Amino acid sequence: MAATAGKGFAARWGVHIAVLLIVIVWTIPTLGILVSSLRDRDQIAVSGWWTALTTSAQTGQGRTEGADAQVEQNGRFVIAGNLLEEDDARVIRSFGTRIQNPTEHEAGTAADLGDGVTLQVNEDGSYEQSSPTAFEGNRGQRIFFEAATPPRFTTENYRTVLFSEGIGRSFINSLTVTIPATIIPILIAAFAAYALAWMKFPGRAILIAVVIGLLVVPLQMSLIPLLKLYNGVGTFFGVPAKTYLGIWLAHTGFGLPFAIYLLRSYIAGLPREIMESARIDGASDFEIFVKIVLPLSFPVLASFAIFQFLWVWNDLLVAMVFLGSGSNQLVLTGKLNALLGSRGGDWEILTTSAFITIIVPLIVFFSLQRYFVRGLLAGSVKGG
Structure with a gap:
């Protein structure tokens, strides 16, 4: 009798566990669709829905201002600006001047571009390009960067x-x-x-x-x-x-x-x-x-x-x-x-x-x- 009762108890728990597993298997895709539908499109492209509550890393690019924006400071010519918009919540971790290596330099450090030209990109997206001689041309220096993007949800989708x-x-x-x-x-x-x-x-x-x-x-x-x-x-x-x-x-x-x-x-x-x-x-x-x-x-x-x-x-x-x-x-x-x-x-x-x-x-x-x-x-x- 005890053995029969034990088997009945095990069978009931087996059924409950099986039903629970089935519910989980069917619920997870639905949850994934819901979370993805509320995420920003850029974050969907680089990370899965299960990372929706964590900070994700995204690559981006920008360009400095042209020679018209340069000013002379302490004997050097400087171009300053910002790669991010005012409402952009991203934090730049690293940057580079080649698409093959967008994380060549850590944010906040000055990169040597040769001929005495330096480029510094900070975490908030602000940059400063300095040269001992005047810049020429209207096309600025292209910059590639990797930024930490906080979770963002939207109903725009x-x-x-x-x-x-x-x-x-x-x-x-x-x-x-x-x-x-x-x-x-x-x-x-x-x-x-x-x-x-x-x-x-x-x-x-x-x-x-x-x-x-x-x-x-x-x-x-x-x-x-x-x-x-x-x-x-x-x-x-x-x-x-x-x-x-x-x-x-x-x-x-x-x-x-x-x-x-x-x-x-x-x-x-x-x-x-x-x-x-x-x-x-x-x-x-x-x-x-x-x-x-x-x-x-x-x-x-x-x-x-x-x-x-x-x-x-x-x-x-x-x-x-x-x-x-x-x-x-x-x-x-x-x-x-x-x-x-x-x-x-x-x-x-x-x-x-x-x-x-x-x-x-x-x-x-x-x-x-x-x-x-x-x-x-x-x-x-x-x-x-």
Whole structure:
């Protein structure tokens, strides 16, 4: 008995540790995207998000003033200025006059440039170039330096993405596609699941087998036939192609098999006594469905809503085929795909855009997650 209890304790802790590891693995990338989306673009380019709270080293370059800025002091000609802007918080650690060696001299020391010419660059960016003879030319001395940059966070990336990159319009397009494409399959599947679970009619077993068989049909195989069917019906009835109606119907068709299967498994497990009592009291099938089955089936409805919402929100293929790729039709995933092609080096734009795409799914998931596990345990409800 003690050995059994020990094994049970170890198994429980093993499950808890495994779940914790899974949560950590899935949370770390999300945290990285969030931190990167709030960082300065220059810091993203030189250091990882895990160094966001530490000082990073960055290289830069500048040029001294030309000969017009020189003044004579104590028999020497001096050019003074600053390599950094007034609001620049960087601290220069070292400098050099060759790009191959930007850390040749330590900040605050005077570097000998030959022929009696010296150059001193201080930590605050101020410099002083001195020569025994007058400087000539309008182009100053180029200076390369390495500077310590304190952590800097900004919301400028979000303003750029939401207002300058057309993400806002794509965000609205995604909501317009996703919300109806989640609600419509639930409405249809709920009626179908109740009929297949509790109503007796000829061919019910065949319909159940067909639904199960459709679960294994790849989306890519049915995409083109469905598009041809929709275009043919649309042409016959005068419905224009590339509309929201088309993509709503497409997502409904792709989501119905799984929705019906999941809901039927749950509804079939509801207590038979409740149904029989309602029928004895004179309730019709519609009344039983609306007043008894739907309230009891809310957990499984919420579970499917999470699956369908996430799948439609992250979809790109169906949206490109049924909605198009115009600027007024492009969904959020399509817009991000375009940004990835044209702005591949701007990591601050990509990370900000990526985090924006997961905000809505996270809100949906955490709002319904308490029903998620209960909804997946289809058939676990028992009568009292």
